[in-house]
Amino acid sequence: MLNFLSPGNLFVFFNKINKLITKILLPLAIVSLVFSLFLSPPDYIQGDSVRIMYVHVPSSWIALACFSLIGFLTIFNFLFKFKNSILIYKSLAPIGMSFCLISIVTGAIWGQPTWGTFWAWDARLTSMLILLVFYILFIFSYKFIQNQNLSSKICATLAALGIVNIFIVKYSVDFWSTLHQTSSVKILGDTSIDKSMLVPLTLMLLVFLVYCALIFLMKYRAEIIRMKKKGLKRL
Amino acid sequence: MNLSIFTMGGYGLYVWSAFAFTFLVCFFLFLKSRKSLKKLESDFKDEVKKLSAEQVDTLKKGKISKEILTSQSKAK
Amino acid sequence: MLNKKIKNRSLAFTLFFLLSIITIFFSLKVLDDNVLYFLSPTEINDKENINFNKPIRIGGMVKKNSIILNNNEIKFVVTDLKNEIIVSYRGTVPNLFAEGKGVVAEGLLQDKKFFIAKRILAKHDENYMPPKD
Numbered sequence: 001m002l003n004f005l006s007p008g009n010l011f012v013f014f015n016k017i018n019k020l021i022t023k024i025l026l027p028l029a030i031v032s033l034v035f036s037l038f039l040s041p042p043d044y045i046q047g048d049s050v051r052i053m054y055v056h057v058p059s060s061w062i063a064l065a066c067f068s069l070i071g072f073l074t075i076f077n078f079l080f081k082f083k084n085s086i087l088i089y090k091s092l093a094p095i096g097m098s099f100c101l102i103s104i105v106t107g108a109i110w111g112q113p114t115w116g117t118f119w120a121w122d123a124r125l126t127s128m129l130i131l132l133v134f135y136i137l138f139i140f141s142y143k144f145i146q147n148q149n150l151s152s153k154i155c156a157t158l159a160a161l162g163i164v165n166i167f168i169v170k171y172s173v174d175f176w177s178t179l180h181q182t183s184s185v186k187i188l189g190d191t192s193i194d195k196s197m198l199v200p201l202t203l204m205l206l207v208f209l210v211y212c213a214l215i216f217l218m219k220y221r222a223e224i225i226r227m228k229k230k231g232l233k234r235l
Numbered sequence: 236m237n238l239s240i241f242t243m244g245g246y247g248l249y250v251w252s253a254f255a256f257t258f259l260v261c262f263f264l265f266l267k268s269r270k271s272l273k274k275l276e277s278d279f280k281d282e283v284k285k286l287s288a289e290q291v292d293t294l295k296k297g298k299i300s301k302e303i304l305t306s307q308s309k310a311k
Numbered sequence: 312m313l314n315k316k317i318k319n320r321s322l323a324f325t326l327f328f329l330l331s332i333i334t335i336f337f338s339l340k341v342l343d344d345n346v347l348y349f350l351s352p353t354e355i356n357d358k359e360n361i362n363f364n365k366p367i368r369i370g371g372m373v374k375k376n377s378i379i380l381n382n383n384e385i386k387f388v389v390t391d392l393k394n395e396i397i398v399s400y401r402g403t404v405p406n407l408f409a410e411g412k413g414v415v416a417e418g419l420l421q422d423k424k425f426f427i428a429k430r431i432l433a434k435h436d437e438n439y440m441p442p443k444d
Contacts, residue, residue, distance in 0.1 A: 041441030043442075045407060079317055080317060113405075114405070114406070115434065116408075117430075117432055121348070156324065157327070160324070160327060168339075177370060179415055182436075192437050197440070
């Protein structure tokens with residue numbers, strides 16, 4: 001298992017699926033844009049502004065999932081000194097940060113016509129902003145701290161605190177009174193989104209995931225080459 | 236021409252700007268990642284050129300280095 | 312295969328993680344009132360020593376058939392099905408403001424049953440569906 005996860009094997013495997021990803025991304029994106037902008041119905045109260053959901057919700061999910069994964073990898077690396085996980089979390093962090101930013105900005109754009117304000121300091125919105133700050137601190141701490149040992153320690157600290165924040169983001173709408181509505185899609189229990197709106201939502205999520213994979217592969221490749229370049233000097 | 240699909244019942248500005256912002260961020264991240272990757276690849280190739288034939292042979296035994304060098308030449 | 316170094320690091324990490332959870336939990340507890348974005352009419356009713364000069368937010372449902380439009384002024388009742396507060400407001404309301412829907416009002420409490428709003432925000436629920444015709 002760990003042998004398969006070695007940088008060499010992962011690298012060869014990633015290059016194989018790279019071609020497939022570049023082929024399906026564009027057609028998939030066009031189909032889901034047509035679905036989310038034109039084919040899906042407007043909401044019974046919100047009208048057409050509900051279409052912002054199709055970019056807002058999947059990007060929020062990705063921002064949360066990405067940080068959970070980064071947190072897990074960082075802590076894993078801190079405990080077991082598994083070098084390859086550094087390469088993976090370095091490749092993931094910029095993606096998560098971008099989607100966190102997208103989530104906050106599209107949320108603000110959505111808030112204006114529906115709530116009547118761009119921003120509110122309620123628990124959900126504030127904890128999401130804190131998540132963005134965690135992403136930025138995390139990226140800074142591996143980019144600008146040269147000492148590998150120190151940087152992995154700081155990253156693990158940020159990851160631990162960030163994971164607590166992830167739970168606060170997730171459950172903020174249930175614990176406290178917030179302007180933000182509670183979750184519509186639940187893993188356990190009923191989903192309160194009509195089926196005709198779930199189609200574009202799922203498609204959009206798929207597009208974002210494929211896009212994430214594309215960026216991740218480029219970033220991971222760059223990290224591997226950077227590592228090998230250091231190795232060249234030792235030849 | 237039917238303009239209703241662009242105005243979206245008065246919400247057009249919000250909907251289109253949200254989608255445009257998402258697209259711009261994604262596109263920017265894509266360009267930035269590709270640029271840094273291209274630069275690293277060409278730097279790597281330049282450094283390999285400086286090596287002796289013997290060193291290149293040992294380098295090509297490694298799975299990763301071989302993959303970098305071959306896929307790079309295919310792309311050009 | 313767990314050697315001593317890994318054991319030590321795991322221990323240090325678990326300790327740190329638990330500590331941070333406890334710290335964050337208690338700081339949220341202390342901040343309790345500030346974490347709440349708005350208070351419901353029942354919370355206002357039960358609360359002692361309310362500062363009537365400090366702007367606050369109240370939230371709940373707009374009671375059915377309670378909206379009264381009068382020139383520039385709009386009056387309605389915010390309810391949480393147990394207690395009610397009458398809200399008075401001058402200005403435009405958001406598109407989604409409607410009877411039977413959620414609302415958050417920002418402004419000054421005059422007494423426990425009367426509120427003058429400076430700003431009205433609409434709060435919508437988590438249900439999404441196409442219009443029925």
